[in-house]
Amino acid sequence: MIHVYNTLTHQKEIFKSIQPNLITMYVCGPTIYNYIHIGNARSAIAFDTIRRYFEFRGYEVNYVSNFTDVDDKIINRAHEEGVSEATITEKYAQAFENDTLPLNIKPATVRSKATEVIPDIISFVSELIAKGYAYEADGDVYFRARQFKGYGILAHQDLNELEAGASGRLDPEELAKKEDALDFAVWKSENRPGVISWDSPWGNGRPGWHIECSVMAQKYLGNTIDVHGGGIDLAFPHHTNEIAQSEARTGQTFVHYWLHNGFVNINDEKMSKSLGNFITLHDMLERYDDPMTIRYLLSTTQYRRPINYSEDTLTQARVELDRIRTAYRNLHFRMKDSKDGRNEAVESDINEYKKQFIAAMDDDFNTQNALAAIFELIALANTYSEAAIIQRDTAMLLLETMTALMQVFGIETLMPVEQLTVEQQSLLEQRVIARQNKDFSESDRIRDILKLQDIIVEDTAQGQRWHKA
Ligand SMILES: [Zn+2]
Known part of the structure; x- marks a missing residue:
């Protein structure tokens, strides 16, 4: 039985999907105005690993994620470079695909851009207004946060704390339009010439950031979904606002399990542009010849824990992955002189380590303990490779088990990729x-x-x- 830590309740809960064998999962994707940084890559890999584990446990996973392709950062970037917003977003959407491919991140079942669901967003906002949860103010539309019972529960902060935080971030012009500082924009008026906008019942404008995820999750997965994921920095305001909008519209629970991944630190310091230690995935892939080492480092740390990225942790990841690959290769080498039959004692050990792996991953995806079980399997493979006689069925079971468990971490093949002339x-x-x-x-x-x-x-x-x- 899988247990997951739910940010909403602050505890581990037994995981039960709405439908018996299908999991609906929504994960916030990047704003595509630049190459994604290692923190975005960590989030994509953390939830890809969770998805792979659900699949390993026999579930089908319907996985939806977004590209935020309309936003102030994109508009500013397009303006600076003298090109259209679409030129920027197409370039970086493509870069996302190119850079995540070598990391074996499975494509989403649906990956939608915000600009592809504008009519859905407009009708969603209209419904919120009709229900009295949102109001128009000078071409903007705001959500009445306080009207939604339970606003802020996900962030585990009371409304006064949230209000103090919200007021600090607002420009006075926007504050003057709002009934309450806690209210947030679901639609923003946009009348600057040459800037992307859409016609709406409230004049020309564009969606606020939070609304796109509510709309896509409900459009592609339904009113209530099993799992919603994202970085812990998104819990407030982004996910808090997603819950308010979605549940205000439907009157139903939006998400059963909220899962949040931890940060990536660079050389034990928080990554930030101001510290100058900001690393993009694109740069990492150019500098490092083995993308599977990056994948290994980012997927074998439990998703909620911080990851420290440094030359040392990367080297350590390479050493560990090479140990696994070498054990696989050595055992594979012995297949050619293996004999018919099986070794029941070895097979019983294989099954025991596989059980330990499952128990660890069932415990909120405890990859550290899962890796310990894999290294037991590796030690077994090393010993067995040295045996005078190798039984083919047992050797095959060992190779297949190593492969299947490593695939959960996104390491698809353990055969060496070395090519000889x-x-x-x-x-x-x-x-x-x-x-x-x-x-x-x-x-x-x-x-x-x-x-x-x-x-x-x-x-x-x-x-x-x-x-x-
Ligand atoms: Zn989102």
Whole structure:
């Protein structure tokens, strides 16, 4: 049974989906005016890992996420560069696809841009006005926060604290239009020439940020959804406002489980533009040759905990992942001289470690304990690889189990990706023949040639093995 920590109730709860085998999941996506930073990547990977675990446990997951493609930051960026908003958003939507692909982030079932659901947003806002939850003021439309019973519960702050916070962020012009400082915009008037806007019952304008997620979640997943995810910084005001809008419109619970991921720190400091330690995923991928190490680092830390990103943590991730890959490769190598049959003692250990993995992940996706179970499996694979006789069915079960568990973390394949040139393959074959002929000076000569090319050859009781240095 899966337990998840629900931000709304501040406790771990038994997870029960609305439909027996289907999970509806909405995760806030990025504002596409720049390359995504490592914090966005962490969020995408955290929820991809959770989605993969649900799928591993037999659920189908209907996963919806958004691109915020209308926003002040986008408008300002387009203005600075003298191009249209669409030029900016198309470029960075494409960059998101390109940069998340090498990290094995599964595509959303539906990924929608805010600008693709404008008619839905307008009718949603109209309903809020009709129900008395929203009001028009000089071309803007605001939501009456205090009218929604339970406003702010997700943030676990009382209304006075929220109001003090909200007042600090507002410009006086906007404050003058509002009935109450806590009210928030669901529609903003926009009449500047050349700036993107849509015709609406309240004049030209564009949606506020919060409304798009409420609209998309309900449009694609229904009035009540199982899981809503996002970074912990979104709990207030973004998710707080999503709950208010959505439940005001339908009178039904919007989300059963609110899951929030933690921050990424850079060298033990909070990442921020002002500290100059802001890292984009795009830069990371250019600097680092093994994207799976980045994936490993970001998906094997429990989603709610902070991740410290540094050269050291990245190196540590590489070492761990290589240990897993090497164990896989060595066992895979033994398959060719395996015998029919199975080893029941080894299989019972495999099943035990798999159970431990599941128990850990069932506990609010405790990846740290899940990894401990994987490393038990790796130790077992290493010992078994050294056995005089390998039973094919058992070796296959071990390889398949390692693969299936690592796929939950988004590591799809454990086979080495190293490629050999035709000449290198030929040298390896010549060396096997030289050893069969007991021509050891020739086999040493070939080994040295390969070593200069960073290919290390080892002779084992089961034959010649090689790996890249
Ligand atoms: Zn959102």
